[in-house]
Amino acid sequence: MKTLTNNIFCTLLLVAISWSASFAQGGKSGGAKVSGSLLNEQGKPMDYATVSLIRATDSTVVKGALSNDNGVYTFENIRSGKYLIKASVVGYQKAVTTPFTVPESATTVTAPALSMHAGSTELKGVTITATKPLIERKIDRTVMNVENSVLAAGNTALEILAKAPGVTVDKDDNISLKGKQGVTVMINDKLTYLSAAELATLLRSTDGNTIKSIEIITNPSAKYDAAGNSGIINIKLKKNSQSGTNGSITVGAARGAFWRDNTSLNLNHKEGNLNVFGTFSRGDNKNTRDISIDRITRDSAGKPTYFNQLTRMPHVYHYNNYRIGADYDVTSKNTIGFVVSGYSNSELDNNNGSTKIGATPNRVDSSLTTVSTIDQSYKNFAANLNDRFKIDTSGQELSVDLDYSKFKNNSIAQYNTNYFLPDGSTPHAPQLLRNQTPSNITIYTAKVDYTKPISKTIKLETGAKFSSVKTDNNLQAQIFNGNSYVNDTTRTNRFIYTEKISAGYLNLNKQFKKTSIQLGLRGEYTQSNGNLLGSTPVDRSYFNLFPSAFINHTLNDKNEISFSYSRRIDRPGYDDLNPFVYYLDPYTFSKGNAFLKPQYTNNFEFNYTYNKSINVSLGYSRTTDVITEIILTEGQKSFQTNLNLQTQNSYSLNINAPYTITKWWTGNVDVNSFYLGFKSDSVGTGKLSSGQVTVQVKATQTLTFGSYRFEIRGDYQSPLTYGIYKIKPRYGVDAGVSHSFANKKANIKLALDDIFFIRRNNVSSHTLGNDFDIRQINDSRVGRLTFTYNFGNNKIKTREHKSGADDEKGRVKGAN
Structure with a gap:
């Protein structure tokens, strides 16, 4: 079926190119x-x-x-x-x-x-003026204009992302779009090449005050990397757009269970053909979360054992991010530039957990306490060199990007476990474990893009890209033998993973009177090697074609419809491939799977837009070899890993409706309903067939009175089934107010997240031998006070640049 689909799209693309060429030579202009x-x-x-x-x-x-x-x-x-x-x-x-x-x-x-x-309209002496809407619908994407939002002040990128239409961030900071995981996250049109955990770390250390907008692209064209079965989220950072010297400074403080603070500085200087810009942000984020797990395991005879686990997890996170760059106009048509960015982040977790074990639910036959200290550091340096050449005035253009990124992460963990009998006595000495896990990731990418208008109504886009990634993870595990720490040979290991991807694409755009058509084809050749020292390396090489098609038709000045199709791939995250074992306590741990295969998705989407604002979309996708998080049991132990299930069928309906009640009162409602159906004939020792219709609703109200701006936002998610997990409903309310003064150069914002402290992450599973309930309470009610001051000149706009190394970064841990 895949071969047939690829052949059909290849044939259509060749026919379209031949027809377009003849049209360019002999066709008549439409006006x-x-x-x-x-x-x-x-x-x-x-x-x-x-x-x-x-x-x-x-x-x-x-x-x-x-x-x-x-x-x-x-x-x-x-x-x-x-x-x-x-x-x-x-x-x-x-x-x-x-x-x-x-x-x-x-x-x-x-x-x-x-x-x-x-x-202007006078309302009790207050003048009302226009601002860009919070949620904005464009032809191929939905845009959340963070820059003007009161709720963004003092939040991190991850916290803001959770408020975006159709986006969900779960208890483990995994990002889903319309219910589906496998989202590709880009920053300034550049892939991040990070694992899910590393991406979460990156977004937690990105100050929301540095974000301009968030773009949600559910069906990307062939120009984008084929990774991401549910689409692309592109985070656009602010870039000062004035001549002379200008910038802004932001200072913020927040209070949840603990105090938090954040500071950022943006500077820009433009003189003649040279533009220099830079951003620095830092912050301290201390919070906590409580996790309670009730689970039942059964032995071969079916005899149950009951576990009640409670873990308190205070967390201290500190980040320092920087970004420095320059653009130079060599000629009026040629601009070269460079960007250097990086971060130095640290994280300290002090977890304190207790586990009660018994033959019946209310009986304690034994217990244990685990105190763990995990000290982690994340460092990154990245460099981009780019050249953009406008060949002529018709739109013919050539751009080149060269990227280098280096990540150095390190984790030092100490686990102390004490065992107790019901009378309080200890049956044996405590178990003391110590881990050190240095990790190095190196990424090289190069890409070239070429645009050629063939005629007034036909445009050709083509390009190529090469990326090379190497990850080196070295787990040094030790156990206390009564006298000193010695090497634990059962856990110590080293995992080296390399991956090379060569890609090329072709896009052909044709504009008719009321209809536009784009056909695209992307080819990617992947070579990978996963080597757990002492084991047989896992080598893979494969070539795939990724066709895409987009049709947009304007019915009249108020009604527009579109259809899109694309084939996508999701390669396993680097962490998911790493087979190391990571412990929460002696009965609960996680480990990677070096034998994970990539998953493939065919996405179909139909869109209807009314009056350039109200949008309705219907979507269907089918994913094979779907990478899914699973919890399995080994005797009394439970562990989390990832497996390839057979299929996932997804159906979705999304309605996004901005509206204006009066000139000072606007709002937006985003309703997202979806069904995720998982099916696999062999998972561990059983079969899996699960699915459920879920509804997500996000509503925002904005009231503007002169220099004051009020926002209130509510969200609700009905029960959700994802693979083996049953996720309970989630809901909450946020509110904020901002005031501009000093001739609009200064702004102060006050916001409160989760006003009623009701956002919870409650998950259960009673399938594939699992019998557990998880309740997680995060430090989600946070008050924030943020002050921003803008200074400098306001004249000339600078160039917005996109580089080529962001896909690979999105699969790394700890990145900023």
Whole structure:
């Protein structure tokens, strides 16, 4: 079936290319390209304004569009005639150009300049003006504009991500999109190449005040790496866009169970052809969580043993992040640049757990206490060199990125376990374990992208990429023998993993009068080697084709539909492949699986958009060899690992609706319903067939009164089944207020997360020999106070750059 699908898409792509070439040589143009720009009274671009092209003779609306970040709008294939442009945006007066003519033979026409003036409504002496909406729907993605959000102040990237439409962050900080795990996270369009645990560490150490927006792309094109079965989340960081010297400083404090603080500094200097920029952020985050586990194990005769485990896990996290770069305009068409970034983070966990063991639920035959101290450090250095060359004015462009990243992580852990009988006596000496786990990860990537407009309505995109990753994990385990610590040969080991991926892609875009079509094909060749010293290495090499197709059709100025398809791959995370054993206590541990295979997904999605704002999407995907977290038992011990299950079928319905009640009261409702069906005929000693319809609702209200902005957000998730897990409902409420002053250069924000302290992570499993209930209480009610001050000049916009090393980083642990 896979071969047939690939052959069909290859044939379609070749036919499309041949047809496009003949069209470019002999086809007739569908009309002229009309473009223009919108500015406000200060001469600054008006982005995301609603723009209409109107026939001057009868006032008929011909086409609609939105202005981009630079205030520029474009209408394709416009017939000859007399027209005018009408523009509107909340908080501004509507603006209309003088009539202009599109000549019969014209190919491009520039509409008259249009200036928009702020409209204000007096409400008890308060002036209301427009801001970019919190949730914004674009043709191929949903955008969460974090920069203007009160709730983002003082939060980390991971905490903000949990508030995004369709996104869920579970008790272990795994990220899901519309219920599906396997999300690829990018930062500034660059892959992160990190494991799930390392990605969580990275996002926890990214200050929310440095984030501009979060883009959610559920069905990426062939231009993107094929990794990520549920789509891509792209976190866009702020980049100062003014000339001269300017920047901002943010200082924040927060209080949950403990005090927290954060500070960030952004600087930018532009002079002539040179632009230099930098960001530094630091923070201390101390919190705690309590985990309670009730479980039952049974011996070969079916006799049960009852365990009641309670662990308190205080956690101290400190981070220092930096990012420094420069862009230099060699000529008006060629810009070179570099970015150096990194972090130095530390983490200290002091876990205190107790376990009661008995033959009946209320009987204690023995007990144990485990005190563990885990001291971890994470260091990263990354460098990017890039060159962007605009070959001509038609849009032909060539860009090159070279990336290098080095991660050095280290963990020193001490586990002390004492055993007790019911009378309080100790049957034997305590068990003392000590681990040291240095880990080194090196990543090299190189990519080149080329864009060529074949005609006014046809564009070709192509490119290639190579990445090389090496991870070296060395577990040095020791046990106390009564006199000193000695090497524990049963656990000490070293795991080295290498991976090389060579990729190329081709995208062909065709624009008709009301319809746009994009066909894409990406090929990736992967070579990997997992070597647990002392065991047989696991070698793999495989080549895959990843076709994609996108069709977008405008029914009229208010209604738009689209369909998309893509084939995706998810390779196992580096941690998931590492077969080391990590203990919570002598009866509970986790270990990797060096024999994990990649999983493959076919994604289909249909979208309907009303009035450029309300969006409804229907999705279906089928994943084979789905990588799934499983808990298995070995006698009285339970351990977590990952296995390849046979299939996962996913059905989803998403509705996102922004609305305006008055000029000062806006809102957004995001409703996401999905069904995840897992099926496997062989899991351990049993079979698995699970699934459940789940509904997620997120609602945000924003009220603006002059320089004051209020936000309140609520979320709810109904019961969810994921593989072997049954997850109880989750819900909570957040609120915040901000005030701008000092001519809008200063801003102070006060926010409270989880006001009623009701967000919980409660999970159970009663399948495949499992019988357990987990209750987790996080330090989720946190009050935050954040102050930001902007300084410097406001003139020229700097270049926004994307590099090529972010996919691989997303699979590493401890990254920033």
